[in-house]
Amino acid sequence: MIPALDLSASTWRKSSYSDGGGTNCIEVADGFPGLMPVRDSKIPNGPTLIVAAPAWTAFVDGVRTEAL
Numbered sequence: 001m002i003p004a005l006d007l008s009a010s011t012w013r014k015s016s017y018s019d020g021g022g023t024n025c026i027e028v029a030d031g032f033p034g035l036m037p038v039r040d041s042k043i044p045n046g047p048t049l050i051v052a053a054p055a056w057t058a059f060v061d062g063v064r065t066e067a068l
Helices: 053-067
Strands: 012-014 026-029 035-040 048-052
Touching: 035 053, 048 053
Parallel strands: none
Antiparallel strands: 012 026, 026 035, 035 048
């Protein structure tokens, strides 16, 4: 079970893989050891996914592999 996180003071950063055109953008918030909060940049007050750090690392590695 992932504990509830207070994300109200989080600094969000957009993915470097975002296309910059306002579509297909995600943002992540650092500073939560072992967890990676992820949200849709177009809906900043919408739902946030909380992903375990190993799963996030596997996802990013997969994206990088596909981009090559």
